Amino acid sequence: MENKGNNTFKKNTIANFPTHLITLELGDFNNDSHMDIVTAGIYVYPPFENMERITLWMNNGK
Numbered sequence: 001m002e003n004k005g006n007n008t009f010k011k012n013t014i015a016n017f018p019t020h021l022i023t024l025e026l027g028d029f030n031n032d033s034h035m036d037i038v039t040a041g042i043y044v045y046p047p048f049e050n051m052e053r054i055t056l057w058m059n060n061g062k
Helices: none
Strands: 022-029 036-042 052-057
Touching: none
Parallel strands: none
Antiparallel strands: 022 036, 036 052
């Protein structure tokens, strides 16, 4: 969610896949002064494909 500054928020979709993300952490993982996101999740319903997934979303500053 992006805070628009007037008590409203805008939803920004960064991806449609992977799904079932259950945790995330912000940090500057490549030391470029831009916050990046690491997410992790599991599939809790059959067919249990890709049981574990960790994804690093790099912020390019744009």
